[in-house]
Amino acid sequence: MRYFLIILSLFSFSFTATLLVPDEYSTIQSAIDVSNNGDTVLVSEGIYSPSINGELFPINMVSGIHLIGSDENLTIIDAEQTDRVITMENCNNNTISKLTLTGGLSDTYGGGIRLDYSDPILTHVTISNNIANWGGGMHSCYSDPTLTHVTISNNQASQGGGMRIIESDIILTNVTISNNIGSEGGGMRVFDSNPILTYVNILNNTALYYGGGMWLDFSDPTLSYVTISNNTADYYGGGIRLSNSNPILTNVTIANNKTNNEGGGMYLNSSSPIIKNSIIWDNIPESFYISSGTPFITYSDIEGGWEDEGNINDSPLFVDSENRDFTLESTSPCIDAGDPNSSLDPDGTRVDMGAYYYNQELLLGDINEDLILNVQDIIIMISYILNNDYIIYGDLNQDGSLNIQDIILILDIILGN
DSSP states (O other), X not given: OHHHHHHHHHHHHHTOOEEEETTTOXXXXXXXXTOOTTOEEEEOSEEEXXXXXXXXXXXXXXXXXXXXXXOTTTEEEEOTTSSOSEEEESOOSOEEEEEEEEOOEEEEEOSXXXXXXXXXXXXXXXXXXXXXXXXXXXXXXSOOOEEEEEEEESOEEEEOSSEEEESOOOEEEEEEEESOEEXXXXXXXXXXXXXXEEEEEEESOEEEEEOSSEEEESOOOEEEEEEEESOEESSSOSSEEEESOOOEEEEEEEESOEESSSOSXXXXXXXXXXXXXXXXXXXXXXXXXXXXXXXXXXXXXXXXXXXXXXXXXXXXXXXXGGGTEEEEOTTOTTTTOSOTTSOOOTTSSOOOSSSSOOOOOOOTTOTTOSSSOSHHHHHHHHHHHHTTOOOGGGOTTOSSSOOHHHHHHHHHHHHTO
């Protein structure tokens, strides 16, 4: 009996299929409708919409089906404001990849994609220019999706312009949430959820009332290497509004956020976040406004100061914050200033404060310290040589002086010789 089951399993696996749209099926939905568990619906480059290929919306996913495009810039699923783009209810074992979801319109949940009791993997997906009452780009309810290399931008909703999350422990890695608009929670509106955000950028989002970047309610997310910048709210919490929430923020940069009332960087109501190795700077009108709660902040750069272990109140010396470059200059006081008990930065040095570490590895020839070798380094080296100056980064042959030999060695590296 056991061998029969193994053979049956192998037999079933061997018959998973790839269904081609539009070569074999004119619409995405028609391919999904005849798919079996484990099949892949492979969508060629092009625009799939009511006016172009007769696609009807929303597209209803089923369990076990993988929806894969050619490239998120080339395979566009456009609902043309006829309905939501994708609906997933009680779906599992799904992957959605290499697509753009746009033109969705819903008077309820999720203009781009609605998840109910579903746990898909989304990778290399753009969700943009969708509108809903709740969750303009995505609405996730009782779902635990995983998002990697996903962009959620230019969506609109009453709550959660980019995303609205309810009782969902969503995982976001290398995700950008930008230029979304919501009455509450321009970027994200989160209820009763504990999402994990790593290498996430939340920027340029707008809330007409509360929480420009994020509004957390009864939620305890974990944020690591996250940047929350250039978000605005008319009322409380330009960057983040916390209500009955205790998030953990490690190596987070909260900068250039603004509100017309209180809590430019962060507004706290009955909340006690844990913040470490982070930078909170250039938020208007202030870094924090505490209605109630007690934040625990250590080894962080807080504008206005914060009395606790390892904290500083010095300009972080961002490379170009006006253009949203929050990397650190070589003289930043945030370098090697994080918690000494934290893991080391990738260059093997003590952890820095903020979302971006300063790479201290010696790159010979990189005179302007931008971590690449190019003609700019040669120009600067010539200036050093003409002025009889010395810099160790320019001394490629390590003979203690800068000369034409070093220039030749840089040229060889640049040209790949």
